[in-house]
Amino acid sequence: MAISNFAEELLARIGPGGVRVGADVDPRHRHDWTVEMPPDGAPLAVVYPRNAEEVSAVLRLCQAHRRPVVVQGGLTGLAGGATPVDGCVVLSMERMRAIEEVDTDAGTMTVQAGVTLQTVQEAADAAGLLFPLDLGARGSCLIGGNLSTNAGGNRVLRYGMMRDLVLGLEVVLADGTVVTSLNKMLKNNAGYDLKHLFIGTEGTLGVVTRAVLRLHPKPRSVCTALCAVADYDAVLRLLRLARERLGGTLSAFEVMWPEVYRRAEAALGRPAPLPHGHGAYVLVEAMGSDQAPDQERFEAILQRSFEDGIVADAVLAQSGEQTAAFWTIRDTCGEFGRIIAPAVGFDVSIPVGRIGEFVTLCQDRLAARWPDAESVYFGHVADGNIHIGVKVAEDPLPVHAIDVVVYEAVQEFHGSVSAEHGIGVLKKEFLPYSVSPEAIALMRTVKAALDPNGILNPGKVVDPVTA
Template sequence: MSALLDELTRIVGATHLLTGIDIPPQHCTDWFQTHSCEPRALVRPGTPDEVAQVMAICHRHDQPVTPQGGLTGLVAGAVPAQGDVALSLTRLSGIEELDTSAGTITVLAGTPLQTVQEAARAAGLLLAVDLGARGSCQIGGNVATNAGGNRVIRYGMFRDQVLGLEAVLADGTVVGSLNKMLKNNAGYDLKHLFIGSEGTLGIVTRAVLRLHPMPLSCCTAWCTLPDYDTVVSFLRYAQSRLAGTLSAFEVMWPDFHELVTTRLPDLRSPVASNGLQVLIEVEGSDSDRDMAMFCKLLEEALEWGWLQDAAIAQSIKERQAFWSLRDAVSEFPLIWSPYCGYDVSVPIGAIGHFVTELQSALRERFPHCEHVHFGHIGDSNLHVGVHLDRQWGLFPEAEIDDCVYGLLRNYGGSVSAEHGIGQHKKAYLGHSRTPQELALMHTLKHAIDPKNLLNRGKVLA
């Protein structure tokens, strides 16, 4: 142990190799604080080369390593296992190049998402993925978890923003290409080994991200619809009429809408109608034209009886108020503890039936529970929250997991839409992946990390 720490200290310096009580507590747990384990040491390399040297040393000593980014994950994917060295990428921060001709930005993995967004915006460009944790989450973690967010319906997941990638393997080998070209079919596209692999195959150190033209207009409305089938009809019609400008389509069931408007005193619904609530947003290039097209869409939907009510944001403040309702989920740990949240995917046409069946199953098995359902829908993503007051005894999270994931399996859904597997969901990965797929995952892991040093105990059981 002493020899290992001495070697690591020579690479990163004494101030960036911490042990014992000097390790900040956030490096020992996850955002929900459901898993906790103090690492053997915390090492904070400052360059990609230092990451490679650290991994080469740990490989020589057979020392397992847990990569850590902004520590905003929700599945305990960055919580160290007992005896691991935690490798933080916080110091590996900075923008190396912004190429307006290619529409790309090359960044170090520890750079916060918001920093990259602001740099792109200053150049008149858009980094399309946006998350609530933008100020804390890091690009390396976004890549490693294939982050999603509210704009996936238009721009795709984080995978779709990555053109080039550099990663360090378990033995310290640096692999990857900082490609800036949209078309490049020269052999295997190795970056996809690391995107979404949650640090189990390699540690992302650099990324070349695709940028888009910055939208010049934004139209936002809050609508009420009578049922899920009408929601799907409205979604498809909006996609067909809005010429590729639909950037958000957030759906909230009545249980979610009631909770956030009655338990959170500062939030008010922009409509009086009950039903399924839809937050729809369009980003385009011509304010007058886009607003006219947007209003016509809403008028037609009202005439046809699809919309029971609708409110169009007339200012940035009103738009922010609409989004505050949708983003109120961040307050759940304060007003609704204990609770468990689920991030799943279901084929779009089946989501309504899934929610109805799940609500019935939850009420039957947990008569005193409260639940909420909401999601992006246009990309198949549904979020579920379940709460039971402490007066009813120990919180039955495992039983609720079985209820949600068991039903999900019947629908051919995914146990993880955008937060990964980590430790929380690995027991249920087989609900969404075949035995053959799992076997291939194990084969890849063994081939690339035969000593099982990188983020052991995550993703694969």
């Protein structure tokens, strides 16, 4: 079938309002947040389906003609997972934006994959409940993309990753088969839990079209403090104390190393809440059910941390505005474009007890290779996740060489090259640094079983089995 005839059949199945072809393709579909497709390539078409049936029709056609398919959400990904390949059909989920049901008794919300995270948060809040996943891109990222990458964010410590916030899925397979399992029960052991094949697999095994999300009771209290400590050993002591005394109410434990804290302050153009000169800065937050007693307990833990010589200085938020100001400092750390541009960014996980050693090793090895190297470190820490920004004076920036230095250190610490951003194309080369050959072989076997012709998001995560 000629390309023009293929495009005509797409138009016939979806209708002209849901398809853009050739020169009519919006340039924004050529990239995710960080990775653009090569200038000599282009998508054949972009399709904007409205439901699973239209997704199925597109995939059946693409399967019949071995046409690659790349699914896109809000285009906020940071690993190239949604970057098109030449001649592909892009499936943009942005028209699938319905919230179909909020079940307050079951504590669930059923949504289409194109709903933004912020819309889900607001709908849960209006129902007196909480959808706890939270990212800086909340207003743009789509639930389908959050599922595709198994998104994490700031509250993983208490509520888990996206995988922990989903009860059921509707998925369209590579051959167009629609598999609907919109389970609303927390307990369901009726066979394999197939949803996990599609969460965190970046659209390489199927296309998520609907999801049943798990909601939680809305917290009635929030207690937040910014603490200064001497070193990473003190960070670990504070974490142990917070876990022991706050238990399940501990919702965030964010650590900033001195250089990233200083640069965030400069980027904001106003004094930071705590003075410089300390070894690390920790944002601690707890969410509970009763503000007065929760605040009293939180303050008692801070007092204990001073008495035990763990915390050198601290400031306790006295209002929602102060809490937001603390979080602004933390969130600004992640804006490498403002604080350390041009930089190579990393999203890695390291066993919690060894993160301090890891940061020192990274700094030493970067300095040994590039004496002028600058690097900044911050992260969720209690879940092992560290974000890193690295800048050197070479022009162009030696991205691959920096990648090798950092990921070799991750490998030595038996960490993960991707904590929450996915593999996509940027980290594909380094997947073996964290995953055994046997596990990668099993991934390829699963890929071959569900997508034997390799049409779904080709070139991402792992290559298919070859003869």
